Amino acid sequence: MAERFDKHVLKNGMVxxxxxxxxxxxxxxxxxxxxxxxxxxxxxxxAGGVIADWIFRGAxxxxxxxxxxxxxxxxxxxxxxxxxxxxTIGAVLEADNLAQALDLYADIILRAKLDEDQFELARQLAxxxxxxxxxxPRQKVMFELRERFYPSPLGRSTAGxxxxxxxxTAESTRAIIKNNFNLSQTIFAVAGKYDFxxxxxxxxxxxxxxxxxxxxxxxxxxxxxxGTSKYTHINNEGAQVHIGLMTETVTPADEDYYNARVxxxxxxxxxxxxxxxxxxxKRGLCYAVxxxxxxxxxxxxxxCYAGTTPEKGQETLDRVIGEFHRLSEGISEEEIERAKxxxxxxxxxxxxxxSSRAGAIGGDYYxxxxxxxxxxxxxxxxxxxxxxxLGFLRNNAFGDFTVVTIGPKCLK
Amino acid sequence: MEFKKKNLANGxxxxxxVNKSAKSAAVGFFVKTGSRDESKExxxxxxxxxxxxxxxxERLNAFEVNExxxxxxxxxxxxxxxxxxxxxxxxxxxxxxxxxxxxxxLMRPALxxxxxxxxxxxxxxxxxxxxxxxxxxxxxRCRSLHFEAHPCGNSVLGSGESIDNLTAEQxxxxxxxxxxxxxxxxxxxxxxxxxxxxxxxxxxxxxxxKQAAGRKLEACGGSKKKERVEKPNLAREHICLMSAGVPxxxxxxxxxxxxxxxxxxxxxxxxxxxLVDKALAESATMQFGAMDGTGTFSSxxxxxxxxxxxxxxxxxxxxxxLSKNGITDDxxxxxxxxxxxxxxxxxxxxxxxxxxxxxxxxxxxxYRTNRGxxx
Numbered sequence: 001m002a003e004r005f006d007k008h009v010l011k012n013g014m015v016x017x018x019x020x021x022x023x024x025x026x027x028x029x030x031x032x033x034x035x036x037x038x039x040x041x042x043x044x045x046x047a048g049g050v051i052a053d054w055i056f057r058g059a060x061x062x063x064x065x066x067x068x069x070x071x072x073x074x075x076x077x078x079x080x081x082x083x084x085x086x087x088t089i090g091a092v093l094e095a096d097n098l099a100q101a102l103d104l105y106a107d108i109i110l111r112a113k114l115d116e117d118q119f120e121l122a123r124q125l126a127x128x129x130x131x132x133x134x135x136x137p138r139q140k141v142m143f144e145l146r147e148r149f150y151p152s153p154l155g156r157s158t159a160g161x162x163x164x165x166x167x168x169t170a171e172s173t174r175a176i177i178k179n180n181f182n183l184s185q186t187i188f189a190v191a192g193k194y195d196f197x198x199x200x201x202x203x204x205x206x207x208x209x210x211x212x213x214x215x216x217x218x219x220x221x222x223x224x225x226x227g228t229s230k231y232t233h234i235n236n237e238g239a240q241v242h243i244g245l246m247t248e249t250v251t252p253a254d255e256d257y258y259n260a261r262v263x264x265x266x267x268x269x270x271x272x273x274x275x276x277x278x279x280x281x282k283r284g285l286c287y288a289v290x291x292x293x294x295x296x297x298x299x300x301x302x303x304c305y306a307g308t309t310p311e312k313g314q315e316t317l318d319r320v321i322g323e324f325h326r327l328s329e330g331i332s333e334e335e336i337e338r339a340k341x342x343x344x345x346x347x348x349x350x351x352x353x354x355s356s357r358a359g360a361i362g363g364d365y366y367x368x369x370x371x372x373x374x375x376x377x378x379x380x381x382x383x384x385x386x387x388x389x390l391g392f393l394r395n396n397a398f399g400d401f402t403v404v405t406i407g408p409k410c411l412k
Numbered sequence: 413m414e415f416k417k418k419n420l421a422n423g424x425x426x427x428x429x430v431n432k433s434a435k436s437a438a439v440g441f442f443v444k445t446g447s448r449d450e451s452k453e454x455x456x457x458x459x460x461x462x463x464x465x466x467x468x469x470e471r472l473n474a475f476e477v478n479e480x481x482x483x484x485x486x487x488x489x490x491x492x493x494x495x496x497x498x499x500x501x502x503x504x505x506x507x508x509x510x511x512x513x514x515x516x517x518l519m520r521p522a523l524x525x526x527x528x529x530x531x532x533x534x535x536x537x538x539x540x541x542x543x544x545x546x547x548x549x550x551x552x553r554c555r556s557l558h559f560e561a562h563p564c565g566n567s568v569l570g571s572g573e574s575i576d577n578l579t580a581e582q583x584x585x586x587x588x589x590x591x592x593x594x595x596x597x598x599x600x601x602x603x604x605x606x607x608x609x610x611x612x613x614x615x616x617x618x619x620x621x622k623q624a625a626g627r628k629l630e631a632c633g634g635s636k637k638k639e640r641v642e643k644p645n646l647a648r649e650h651i652c653l654m655s656a657g658v659p660x661x662x663x664x665x666x667x668x669x670x671x672x673x674x675x676x677x678x679x680x681x682x683x684x685x686x687l688v689d690k691a692l693a694e695s696a697t698m699q700f701g702a703m704d705g706t707g708t709f710s711s712x713x714x715x716x717x718x719x720x721x722x723x724x725x726x727x728x729x730x731x732x733x734l735s736k737n738g739i740t741d742d743x744x745x746x747x748x749x750x751x752x753x754x755x756x757x758x759x760x761x762x763x764x765x766x767x768x769x770x771x772x773x774x775x776x777x778x779y780r781t782n783r784g785x786x787x
Contacts, residue, residue: 022433023434023760025756025760026753026757026760068679068680069680072679072680073745073746073749074749075752075753075754076753077750077753078679092757093757094756121689121690121691122691124691125688125691125694128648128694128716129694131647131716132648132694132695132714134646135546135646135648137544138544238543239540239543240537240540240541240544242544270478270481270482271466271478271481271482272475272481272482277475277478280534281474281475281478282530283530283533284531284532284533284537285537287540287541288537288541307541307544308537309536309537309540337483338479338482341482341483341484341485342485343485344485345484345485345486345503348504349436349504349761349763352435352436352761352762353760354757354760355757
């Protein structure tokens with residue numbers, strides 16, 4: 001069956017995207033609101049997370065409790081995230097309840113109560129969340145890494161900074177919502193079982209307060225250049241040293257994007273990939289070692305994590321960096337073939353999930369301005385070869401590595 | 413949706429749920445063995461053995477195994493719990509036969525000394541990694557405190573010491589006893605040809621020898637003990653509570669699972685409104701865990717040191733309120749809706765379906781459709 005995508009632009013400018021899926025009884029949707037951390041004013045890092053909590057604490061004619069009960073009553077599973085570019089709020093649920101869910105989400109986005117006392121609770125939870133990261137060094141190291149790797153403010157921590165969260169007020173946060181919940185720049189994506197005309201009609205009929213329509217155009221991301229600090233160590237008397245490492249690569253819109261993806265897959269796609277083989281299987285240095293592609297609209301990197309006991313930390317870091325460098329020296333046909341099969345297979349396996357598809361079509365539209373079909377992605381992966389990947393690696397040699405470690409021992 | 417099953421002469425159960433409209437298929441071996449089946453001397457062997465199955469057979473070395481999986485583009489992995497070791501893979505339908513044959517081959521591993529020695533380092537790294545995850549560390553300590561001498565209190569990973577002392581010889585002996593065909597289920601879900609998979613299983617697994625692979629089942633009421641561990645590098649309080657629940661075979665397991673959702677689902681539960689919504693704890697969840705012949709309710713709560721007594725008082729209040737007044741009709745309705753829709757969503761993927769299918773057979777020797785539970 002040929003893939004079909006739906007697209008419609010509402011009068012207020014909001015883009016509605018859809019991908020129907022025959023085999024499922026569920027539907028997943030997400031509103032991508034242009035209020036990601038990188039788009040927020042300076043000095044309020046973490047506000048995205050506070051907002052994503054606060055707007056659920058009462059909306060329209062419902063109190064916090066009534067709203068939550070209504071969502072639970074639909075058997076709806078919330079799926080929300082705060083990223084660099086967007087706050088995405090959405091859900092996955094059985095398809096029959098979609099219209100009722102969208103009415104509730106319209107209230108949450110357009111008519112959240114935003115009460116002062118509820119703000120304090122949402123902010124307190126965000127602060128506690130940052131403190132809890134100290135007890136989860138594996139996750140913390142990746143937040144610290146992104147912040148140091150990406151040009152400011154792209155890598156801002158979506159968990160937030162305690163001092164900036166403490167200085168947030170209900171008033172300043174309301175102002176952020178007013179400025180950034182700009183429907184003309186919001187993308188809505190739905191995938192699974194739905195009636196597209198009915199969804200569009202329902203969304204067109206939402207009663208929009210004027211404020212949302214007239215919201216300020218969101219500010220452009222500034223590029224303040226990469227941070228100069230290449231290695232940072234954070235001391236923690238834990239059992240392991242947690243190593244996060246990132247190096248620059250091409251963005252999703254670049255013509256070399258698929259070469260980059262295949263290269264990362266050769267490095268860390270499956271259990272036969274280079275990092276797992278050289279670091280874990282041959283030497284037993286780590287339990288967890290993996291690299292993946294991490295792309296934003298205007299910057300991208302290859303991000304790697306390895307955790308090991310302190311006495312093996314230096315050897316692990318040296319091996320991992322060694323494997324990045326060794327990639328451009330040569331790749332076998334079999335390695336490329338396995339990398340390509342792995343990428344294609346994971347694409348199709350994910351395409352069975354309504355949540356994955358809703359996320360994918362929304363993300364594509366934001367980054368590329370259009371939705372890529374599975375066939376297009378498959379054929380682009382197909383087109384890569386040993387020569388194309390090696391050519392890409394030689395023209396885009398891994399140079400600077402941003403490295404962060406958390407553990408009892410600093411590395412060189 | 414079509415359910416198929418066959419019990420081979422050596423006791424291996426082969427089961428499948430065919431869904432021709434799926435784009436993928438999933439296959440897995442469910443082995444009824446875990447840390448509860450270990451003696452103190454070999455604690456951690458089930459999980460270590462799970463790693464060693466990927467190290468190859470007489471015909472394949474570890475690198476060849478990894479390459480064989482990756483050539484099919486499979487998303488594959490394995491996990492070990494207190495009572496099960498599960499090996500699974502999701503693939504495009506055209507690769508299912510190849511991956512099934514590979515799993516079957518791996519179920520009779522070489523368990524070479526040199527692989528055993530290298531993998532010991534990886535196991536010890538895994539133990540170290542979980543030590544840096546206080547939520548896991550506290551839960552494991554709580555489980556051991558709750559079960560005391562009952563074998564379900566055994567650590568899945570084992571300790572640095574038990575792993576250091578474990579020999580390849582001990583592992584091989586454990587393997588022969590526990591990876592017997594009558595102690596395993598081969599399950600498939602999604603888009604596949606049942607006849608083809610069954611004939612592969614019949615021709616390749618029939619030579620596996622039946623063993624006396626029993627398991628002693630004893631109830632456990634729980635120790636009701638308390639323990640506090642202080643670690644200077646921790647920023648938060650990590651609280652675990654465990655109490656006795658009903659076994660996986662008990663018809664009340666559905667009620668127990670609904671109760672877990674009502675008390676401790678991540679949103680909309682009693683824990684949520686009393687603790688998380690009020691910002692007294694940033695995380696507070698409870699789950700019912702059905703086990704073979706026993707069961708648990710386990711809670712995990714994370715909060716600041718200042719709030720710890722207040723939080724514990726509230727938790728006690730929630731529990732005593734429940735035993736006095738029970739639950740409301742509205743709570744019951746919401747919990748059912750949440751559990752049912754989660755099932756529907758999870759089971760849309762052959763991988764999600766495989767896990768339910770396998771566990772239903774392991775515990776109940778029964779097939780249950782996606783619908784029907786909790787109704």
